[in-house]
Amino acid sequence: MSLLAVRAAAAAAAEAANRGKIRSRAVRALSDRTMRFLLFCAALFSIVTTFAIILVLLVETVKFFSISYAAPLAITQGDTIASIEAAHGDAEVLAPMNHGIWPPTTLDPGSFVNVPTTPSVVDFLFGTRWEPLLGAERHFGILPLVAGTVMVTVIAAIFAMPIGLITAIFLSEYARPRTRAILKPILEVLAGIPTVVYGFFALMVITPYGLQAPSRFLTGLMLDLGILRPDPIDPGPSAIFGGFNAMGAGLAVGIMILPIVSSLSEDALRAVPRSLRDAAYGLGCTRFDVSTRVVVPAALSGITASFLLAMARAIGETMIVALAAGGLAQLTLNPADQMQTMTAYMVQIFLGDAPAFSVEYQSSFAVASVLFVMTLSMAVLGSIILRRFREEYE
Amino acid sequence: MSRASFADGSVTRLSPPRRTPAEIVASAAPKSAARRVAVNRAFLITCLVCTTLAVLVLVVLLISIAFTGGHWLMAVDRVAAFDSAWSIPGPFGSLGNVAAFVGAGLVALLSILLFAPLKLSLRRVVLSVFLVALALSCWGLWGFIRTDFFTEFASRFPHKAGIRAPLWGSIWVCAICGIVALPIGIATAIYLEEFAPKNRLTNFIRLNISNLSGVPSIVYGIIGLTAFARLFSIFGTARDQPGFEFGTPEQWFYLRLPFGSGVLAGGLTLMLVVLPIVIISSQEALRAVPGTLRQGALAMGSTRWQMVWRMTLPASIPSIMTGAILAMSRAIGEAAPLLVLGVPLFMRRTPENLMSDFTVLPLQIYRWAADPRQDFRDLAASGIIVLLVVLLSFNAIAIFIRQKLQKQLQ
Numbered sequence: 001m002s003l004l005a006v007r008a009a010a011a012a013a014a015e016a017a018n019r020g021k022i023r024s025r026a027v028r029a030l031s032d033r034t035m036r037f038l039l040f041c042a043a044l045f046s047i048v049t050t051f052a053i054i055l056v057l058l059v060e061t062v063k064f065f066s067i068s069y070a071a072p073l074a075i076t077q078g079d080t081i082a083s084i085e086a087a088h089g090d091a092e093v094l095a096p097m098n099h100g101i102w103p104p105t106t107l108d109p110g111s112f113v114n115v116p117t118t119p120s121v122v123d124f125l126f127g128t129r130w131e132p133l134l135g136a137e138r139h140f141g142i143l144p145l146v147a148g149t150v151m152v153t154v155i156a157a158i159f160a161m162p163i164g165l166i167t168a169i170f171l172s173e174y175a176r177p178r179t180r181a182i183l184k185p186i187l188e189v190l191a192g193i194p195t196v197v198y199g200f201f202a203l204m205v206i207t208p209y210g211l212q213a214p215s216r217f218l219t220g221l222m223l224d225l226g227i228l229r230p231d232p233i234d235p236g237p238s239a240i241f242g243g244f245n246a247m248g249a250g251l252a253v254g255i256m257i258l259p260i261v262s263s264l265s266e267d268a269l270r271a272v273p274r275s276l277r278d279a280a281y282g283l284g285c286t287r288f289d290v291s292t293r294v295v296v297p298a299a300l301s302g303i304t305a306s307f308l309l310a311m312a313r314a315i316g317e318t319m320i321v322a323l324a325a326g327g328l329a330q331l332t333l334n335p336a337d338q339m340q341t342m343t344a345y346m347v348q349i350f351l352g353d354a355p356a357f358s359v360e361y362q363s364s365f366a367v368a369s370v371l372f373v374m375t376l377s378m379a380v381l382g383s384i385i386l387r388r389f390r391e392e393y394e
Numbered sequence: 395m396s397r398a399s400f401a402d403g404s405v406t407r408l409s410p411p412r413r414t415p416a417e418i419v420a421s422a423a424p425k426s427a428a429r430r431v432a433v434n435r436a437f438l439i440t441c442l443v444c445t446t447l448a449v450l451v452l453v454v455l456l457i458s459i460a461f462t463g464g465h466w467l468m469a470v471d472r473v474a475a476f477d478s479a480w481s482i483p484g485p486f487g488s489l490g491n492v493a494a495f496v497g498a499g500l501v502a503l504l505s506i507l508l509f510a511p512l513k514l515s516l517r518r519v520v521l522s523v524f525l526v527a528l529a530l531s532c533w534g535l536w537g538f539i540r541t542d543f544f545t546e547f548a549s550r551f552p553h554k555a556g557i558r559a560p561l562w563g564s565i566w567v568c569a570i571c572g573i574v575a576l577p578i579g580i581a582t583a584i585y586l587e588e589f590a591p592k593n594r595l596t597n598f599i600r601l602n603i604s605n606l607s608g609v610p611s612i613v614y615g616i617i618g619l620t621a622f623a624r625l626f627s628i629f630g631t632a633r634d635q636p637g638f639e640f641g642t643p644e645q646w647f648y649l650r651l652p653f654g655s656g657v658l659a660g661g662l663t664l665m666l667v668v669l670p671i672v673i674i675s676s677q678e679a680l681r682a683v684p685g686t687l688r689q690g691a692l693a694m695g696s697t698r699w700q701m702v703w704r705m706t707l708p709a710s711i712p713s714i715m716t717g718a719i720l721a722m723s724r725a726i727g728e729a730a731p732l733l734v735l736g737v738p739l740f741m742r743r744t745p746e747n748l749m750s751d752f753t754v755l756p757l758q759i760y761r762w763a764a765d766p767r768q769d770f771r772d773l774a775a776s777g778i779i780v781l782l783v784v785l786l787s788f789n790a791i792a793i794f795i796r797q798k799l800q801k802q803l804q
Contacts, residue, residue: 036589039581040589042577042578042585043581043585043586043590043599045669046603046669046670047599049666049669050605052617056616166440166444166445169441170441170442174441183449185789185793186448187448188789190451190452192720192788192789193455194726194728194756195729196729196756196759196760197459197759197778199763200459200763200774203771204763204771255451286430286434287434287438288434289430289434291437313610315610316608316611316612316613318610318612319730343610343612346612347733350733368613368616371610371612372609375608375609375610375613376608379605380605383601383604
């Protein structure tokens, strides 16, 4: 009721304003307080969002760890159905393994029965096999997905961070205003391109023309020179890179985060006061000395924060890796192989590869929690670095 | 350390054997000026190489997409007729020439983006030349564009496929996203910049917003799925038995709880994604308003809200709009959260009400690009051209507003 009254009062105040009357002090104070309250509610919405994210991820992850699914159990000597049911609660005998005898009376050692299992947290966090969809035995060990994400992120960082930082130094220290006025919008255009476009670019241009063609040329050259021996099955020059590979996806992610690194680092560099630069120039420094010995160290906290933010974006990047990195979760260090990242797995599940509310469907929520924790810790680390190591200048 | 003696007693000279005094002096100096200048020049070259690389990537991206995407955007028979009648001499064949036209158009658009901020005396000439080039290429291209591409639904056959459903889906979803996200985002920014007391809660809200901007968009999709599409399963989970209904499916405002993966749920999910962007850009816009304006208003006896409504907001609305346009262009290109929401990838209907199923342009592009057949990958490139034209024009509008604003402030 009170809210209605407040609203009515606000409406009345607005009407009075429309009629051009001078408003009383009380009415003005009331409208001020109402608006302040509404604005405060809007600001609270972001906190609500954060808590909703944490709550939903927590609840769904707990749901994943409590779903029971059928997992095969190898029979050892002396197991009976009764003993297995006593240990695991239920045992579903797999028909082909009973040599056609039904109902099964004896269990042969080496055959399997299905018993209800729930995913374990330790296996999830430290397991090295991620096979939630294929095979009789499922494995929920997230490390292959984490490895894929880290591989793509590292490739992107190696590509984007030096180039982004050097571009930022160029824009803030070397470039004339006119050059800057041309280059800034280009980087902004690069930042505004949707990630699915970068995914298409990785799949259609970077992998075939940027990776496969040079590697095919190189292997051909090495075959001709006799460094490599021809493969008896496929004697022609082979591209080391497959159609889907972590390298192409990583480079595309690097192109995507390049404008983030360069524009945020440039902001940090430009925030360094002019007097520091002038002092260094007065001592006879070249632009290079000023940039690398004065400006970059002074802006180091901002640059680090921009790197961390860019890394967080690379970790959470979805469409590029879903298109170009492949769909095989494997623990490998070879960037020419296909790797599945955490986000790409979620895409695979939500595109309908798994029935809703099944254990593999719920596993994507657990993966999302890990992803959220990784990016959030990056963001928090960035803000801590920015706050603690910032050099304040008057 | 000019000498090093070894265990066997032999002495090895590390420095050159005989040096003139001038050389010794030169080597004693930390680094000669010539060397430092050379290093500086080498670094400048590195800078130029890196920056050129960034620009080159953009150019290669645009050109490759223009060439692969031109095919399904062009009316092939008309192009062929044009080719035989006029026989454009060109290295790429008839389709390639038209694709080059598309590329020229994109380059012209880009050049306008680039040259608009120049303070050259030549600036107007350059600008008008490129505008004329753009207008000519648009006019010339319009006759060759396959309008079927915009009016047909998705299809198993590439020559019949079009983007009608995703185009309308994108429009619906982005409209809902903008209607919800802009008021909330701008209100949050106003509260934080103009009203918020300095206390822990305010600090927490600020920290919270900066963290929210780092959350991956696919995580927002999960929140959208649970909170909007399923409404936490409060109203049941069955699609055909909604817990609450308002209106009929023929009315555009038809409401059903839970929402399901309709345009309303999609728009609200995108709202979560762009909200931090809107808030941060609006905060920056409000911060740029000089404090003297505020002090003047308060000194005249206005309340804080009157000050915001009459002084701060009008002064900052152009840059708030710039941020809003950029946020909306992010929303148009976002695919991951909607994909999590359970949006169908094959859609042969346009949305009719707030609960209708939909698909969006980036998802249609994803579906076509993930198809191994070359024809569909070319279709993806055609969709990308449409998407990029929309986004680049959004960016152009934003940059134009900013330039106008900067002039006004000066």
